[in-house]
Amino acid sequence: MAKILTKQAVVPNIHSMVVEAPAVAAQIQPGQFVIVRADDDGERIPLSVSDWDAAAGTITLIFMEVGGTTGKLAALKAGDDLATVVGPLGIPTEIGDFGTVMCIGGCYGIGSIYPIARALKARGNKVITVMESRSSFLLYWEDRFKKVSDTLIVITRDGTKGYRGHVSRAPEIMKTLGRPVHRIIVNGCTYLLKRASDMSRPYEMKTIVSLNPIMIDGTGMCGVCRVTVGKETKFACVHGPDFDGHLVDWEELLQRRKTYIVEEEIVVTASRCEDHHAAIREQRP
Amino acid sequence: MTEPQKKKLDLNRREMPKQSPEVRRFNFSEVALGYPADMAMAEASRCLQCKKPLCVNNCPVEINIPGFVKLIGEGDFPGAIRVLKEKNLLPAVCGRVCPQEEQCEKTCVLVKKGGQIAIGRLERFAADWEASQGKAAVPDIPPATGRKVAVVGGGPAGLTVAGDLILRGHAVTIFEALHKLGGVLTYGIPEFRLPKAIVGWEVEYLKTLGVELITDYVVGKTRTLADILKEYDAVFIGAGAGLPWFMNIPGENLNGVYSANEYLTRMNLMKGFLFPEYDTPIKRHRKVAVVGGGNVAMDCARTALRLGADSKIIYRRSRQELPARLEEVENAEEEGIVFEFLTLPIRYIGDERGWVRQIEYLKMQLGEPDASGRRSPVPIEGSETLMDVDAVVCAIGNSPNPMIPATTPGLQIGKKGNIVADEATGKTSMDRVWAGGDVVTGAATVILAMGAGRKAARSIHEYLSSLLLPIRFSAFRNGSISSLREAARCRMRSGGRGGRKPAIFCLTLGSARYDTIGRVHESQHIIYGHHGKTAPPKIRVITESGGCCVCRKSGFC
Numbered sequence: 001m002a003k004i005l006t007k008q009a010v011v012p013n014i015h016s017m018v019v020e021a022p023a024v025a026a027q028i029q030p031g032q033f034v035i036v037r038a039d040d041d042g043e044r045i046p047l048s049v050s051d052w053d054a055a056a057g058t059i060t061l062i063f064m065e066v067g068g069t070t071g072k073l074a075a076l077k078a079g080d081d082l083a084t085v086v087g088p089l090g091i092p093t094e095i096g097d098f099g100t101v102m103c104i105g106g107c108y109g110i111g112s113i114y115p116i117a118r119a120l121k122a123r124g125n126k127v128i129t130v131m132e133s134r135s136s137f138l139l140y141w142e143d144r145f146k147k148v149s150d151t152l153i154v155i156t157r158d159g160t161k162g163y164r165g166h167v168s169r170a171p172e173i174m175k176t177l178g179r180p181v182h183r184i185i186v187n188g189c190t191y192l193l194k195r196a197s198d199m200s201r202p203y204e205m206k207t208i209v210s211l212n213p214i215m216i217d218g219t220g221m222c223g224v225c226r227v228t229v230g231k232e233t234k235f236a237c238v239h240g241p242d243f244d245g246h247l248v249d250w251e252e253l254l255q256r257r258k259t260y261i262v263e264e265e266i267v268v269t270a271s272r273c274e275d276h277h278a279a280i281r282e283q284r285p
Numbered sequence: 286m287t288e289p290q291k292k293k294l295d296l297n298r299r300e301m302p303k304q305s306p307e308v309r310r311f312n313f314s315e316v317a318l319g320y321p322a323d324m325a326m327a328e329a330s331r332c333l334q335c336k337k338p339l340c341v342n343n344c345p346v347e348i349n350i351p352g353f354v355k356l357i358g359e360g361d362f363p364g365a366i367r368v369l370k371e372k373n374l375l376p377a378v379c380g381r382v383c384p385q386e387e388q389c390e391k392t393c394v395l396v397k398k399g400g401q402i403a404i405g406r407l408e409r410f411a412a413d414w415e416a417s418q419g420k421a422a423v424p425d426i427p428p429a430t431g432r433k434v435a436v437v438g439g440g441p442a443g444l445t446v447a448g449d450l451i452l453r454g455h456a457v458t459i460f461e462a463l464h465k466l467g468g469v470l471t472y473g474i475p476e477f478r479l480p481k482a483i484v485g486w487e488v489e490y491l492k493t494l495g496v497e498l499i500t501d502y503v504v505g506k507t508r509t510l511a512d513i514l515k516e517y518d519a520v521f522i523g524a525g526a527g528l529p530w531f532m533n534i535p536g537e538n539l540n541g542v543y544s545a546n547e548y549l550t551r552m553n554l555m556k557g558f559l560f561p562e563y564d565t566p567i568k569r570h571r572k573v574a575v576v577g578g579g580n581v582a583m584d585c586a587r588t589a590l591r592l593g594a595d596s597k598i599i600y601r602r603s604r605q606e607l608p609a610r611l612e613e614v615e616n617a618e619e620e621g622i623v624f625e626f627l628t629l630p631i632r633y634i635g636d637e638r639g640w641v642r643q644i645e646y647l648k649m650q651l652g653e654p655d656a657s658g659r660r661s662p663v664p665i666e667g668s669e670t671l672m673d674v675d676a677v678v679c680a681i682g683n684s685p686n687p688m689i690p691a692t693t694p695g696l697q698i699g700k701k702g703n704i705v706a707d708e709a710t711g712k713t714s715m716d717r718v719w720a721g722g723d724v725v726t727g728a729a730t731v732i733l734a735m736g737a738g739r740k741a742a743r744s745i746h747e748y749l750s751s752l753l754l755p756i757r758f759s760a761f762r763n764g765s766i767s768s769l770r771e772a773a774r775c776r777m778r779s780g781g782r783g784g785r786k787p788a789i790f791c792l793t794l795g796s797a798r799y800d801t802i803g804r805v806h807e808s809q810h811i812i813y814g815h816h817g818k819t820a821p822p823k824i825r826v827i828t829e830s831g832g833c834c835v836c837r838k839s840g841f842c
């Protein structure tokens with residue numbers, strides 16, 4: 001059980017939640033994640049830890065409402081309990097003396113890349129943060145990133161802020177920086193991870209991606225999170241989630257993530273309709 | 286033989302009622318229904334009450350089998366469960382899943398005549414009788430010793446260690462990675478073979494005894510073992526064998542190819558068979574092939590069947606070599622599971638959307654016996670064949686989970702990734718760390734894990750009682766050596782002053798006062814006490830709770 005201390009929508013469809021989890025907060029490092037269950041009947045889903053306060057014993061989760069479980073999470077309020085918060089899981093993102101590092105974050109990955117940027121900066125690297133979103137109204141935490149980035153770049157699909165388009169524009173952005181980039185780290189949806197890896201491949205720039213396959217236990221027990229990296233099968237929850245984006249079998253990952261697409265829809269439609277009908281019934285005199 | 290031959294031999298082994306195959310293949314309720322009381326008593330009365338019972342020799346935890354069987358025969362069910370629980374913390378579980386045909390029932394004197402006592406069914410009967418009474422009898426717990434033990438993993442091994450040590454007065458905390466205790470009993474073995482309510486009941490019993498249960502805690506990640514050792518006097522690792530094997534053949538990462546662990550975890554731990562009432566999704570497949578021949582494979586195949594699939598077992602040897610319990614093989618056959626023997630998958634073929642559609646396999650023939658004594662399968666050349674499927678469950682085995690080895694420098698690890706531990710005591714290469722169960726042996730059985738837990742608990746208890754316990758009362762707590770001596774001196778009644786010389790102290794613990802002989806040990810900041818009156822050679826201790834840790838009486842012994 002973990003108590004929710006605060007919960008708010010940071011932008012439409014993306015929520016932040018501060019949760020009491022002292023054991024996790026004491027150990028967590030950038031790039032690690034927790035497994036969460038919203039309630040006792042709930043599914044176990046992985047969420048990256050986007051910030052923490054070891055002294056207060058709290059962690060911050062940023063999540064995008066995409067289906068059943070994230071929907072349940074979005075419906076919870078401060079004071080409610082999460083049935084499970086277990087972690088920190090996965091291997092932390094490597095924080096070395098790289099020189100110049102480009103941190104690319106999209107949707108929930110904007111949140112989860114923040115502690116990575118912060119740690120890289122503290123280590124003495126030059127940090128270039130790239131935030132990607134569909135539109136300017138979906139950007140968040142810009143003020144936080146300003147403090148930990150040497151350069152903050154925004155790309156929006158519709159061009160309402162910063163560069164127009166998506167991460168494939170990074171090369172031309174890099175040219176304007178006037179300094180070489182030594183490493184790229186990407187967090188966010190699978191398409192962003194793939195596109196960023198495709199973008200950097202011709203330049204042979206080391207690109208680390210935080211993969212997000214389906215998970216259950218997060219401890220290496222079930223094998224559902226297996227991904228192929230450089231022809232080898234890896235369990236993302238214990239060998240990752242960070243991998244070299246140029247070696248990942250993206251086709252397979254994208255397919256495997258769709259395993260339950262039919263069932264996921266059942267959850268959303270079933271629960272929504274039921275709730276809706278229950279609400280209507282209650283309103284009747 | 287020593288058995289008395291007074292009464293006429295009754296060789297009629299009573300069959301336990303079961304759900305019929307036609308009915309049970311459509312539900313997840315337990316297959317076996319258990320003996321009614323009269324049947325249990327009749328079965329128990331057949332026991333010859335051997336003076337040298339051979340059944341007990343073959344029981345990994347040495348249950349007093351004739352003892353509890355006799356009490357069932359006499360209708361003294363509370364007595365029977367008491368005898369069982371002296372040796373076995375989880376009788377309701379063992380009565381259901383132990384391979385009795387390989388253990389106690391195999392060596393029962395009546396086995397030669399084909400009428401061995403149904404020991405497992407009787408064990409199950411007694412445990413179920415107790416559960417039906419609503420409340421388990423709680424034994425007396427001795428006063429706290431002040432020692433703390435951490436148990437990593439809430440499977441049968443860990444639960445046994447916890448149960449044994451709490452009954453000796455030590456404080457026990459179980460750290461479990463998942464959100465529920467029970468290990469494989471909870472996430473692996475299906476509801477129709479071992480109802481989760483029963484596991485829950487057994488875990489609840491431990492809680493009643495005072496074991497602290499901490500779920501959602503991954504040792505090695507949430508906290509390292511080294512850190513835990515700072516807070517606890519001893520640690521037991523019962524982390525199980527949870528790393529699933531795959532065959533490393535093409536197509537294994539296609540959608541629809543599962544490890545047995547994933548398939549069973551979705552079903553059992555996450556209650557996937559109740560989806561969408563429970564959130565974790567499962568697929569309703571039509572043609573499922575389960576690769577493997579052990580209990581795990583049987584469980585997967587029978588689960589798939591209950592979800593409406595045509596369910597097949599693909600095994601590379603023949604029926605004779607199946608490692609699963611015979612009873613489960615028979616159950617599976619009765620339910621209509623199809624067995625493809627002498628078959629070895631070599632490739633999974635997918636469709637354009639990445640879903641498995643076919644298995645390519647080789648036919649095998651049996652060659653020479655291998656190291657395990659079973660005849661090893663040899664592929665027949667050119668026998669490649671295709672089989673249509675829409676799901677494959679890979680149930681070919683597990684090895685110990687590498688999480689703790691990887692995060693615990695100094696812990697000796699064997700070739701198979703297992704933690705190396707002494708067979709008799711469970712001691713590992715690390716000071717104050719014990720291990721047992723599947724994490725040491727590789728995937729084995731519930732009762733062997735419990736047996737290993739029992740041995741380790743004994744060794745841990747010996748270690749804890751050999752320790753010279755510091756007297757922990759408030760004046761001394763966190764005290765430096767000088768303040769400790771101060772406090773000791775002012776309470777000293779006679780004998781040497783401080784230092785290493787023995788002295789008689791009057792100790793005040795709370796409102797009680799105790800006389801003891803002891804000494805202040807400079808380097809360890811400890812006062813040792815021992816039995817005052819008889820002054821035995823061994824130096825012993827008085828603990829915070831006010832008991833001598835040898836005889837558990839307070840004050841003078």
Ligand SMILES: Cc1cc2nc3c(=O)[nH]c(=O)nc-3n(C[C@H](O)[C@H](O)[C@H](O)COP(=O)(O)OP(=O)(O)OC[C@H]3O[C@@H](n4cnc5c(N)ncnc54)[C@H](O)[C@@H]3O)c2cc1C
Nearest residue numbers: 045047048063064067068069070108212213214215257264
């Ligand atoms: C290491 C890791 C870190 C992640 N961090 C974050 C984060 O910080 N914030 C965030 O919003 N999301 C994060 N995700 C993704 C998040 O886990 C999924 O969005 C979530 O599980 C969706 O669950 P749902 O029931 O709401 O949606 P569903 O409708 O069930 O699923 C939507 C999609 O999410 C994926 N998904 C479903 N179940 C799981 C599961 N058990 N595990 C992983 N993916 C699943 C599937 O591809 C599916 O198509 C992370 C994933 C991983 C592996």
Ligand SMILES: Cc1cc2nc3c(=O)[nH]c(=O)nc-3n(C[C@H](O)[C@H](O)[C@H](O)COP(=O)(O)OP(=O)(O)OC[C@H]3O[C@@H](n4cnc5c(N)ncnc54)[C@H](O)[C@@H]3O)c2cc1C
Nearest residue numbers: 438440441442462468469473504525722723729730731734
């Ligand atoms: C499907 C299936 C069917 C079986 N059928 C039978 C049968 O019929 N009869 C029989 O006798 N045996 C059977 N077995 C085998 C039996 O279940 C195991 O041998 C037994 O459970 C081993 O007990 P254990 O305590 O060593 O480990 P487990 O039961 O595996 O428990 C280990 C526990 O430790 C936890 N853990 C692991 N790592 C950590 C960590 N780092 N921190 C905290 N916790 C951790 C795990 O989550 C788990 O709960 C079966 C096994 C399976 C999988």
Ligand code: SF4
Nearest residue numbers: 332333335340393394
């Ligand atoms: S169970 Fe069999 S071996 Fe054991 S005491 Fe009874 S008759 Fe003898």
Ligand code: FES
Nearest residue numbers: 218220222223237
């Ligand atoms: S989530 Fe189960 S092995 Fe990775």
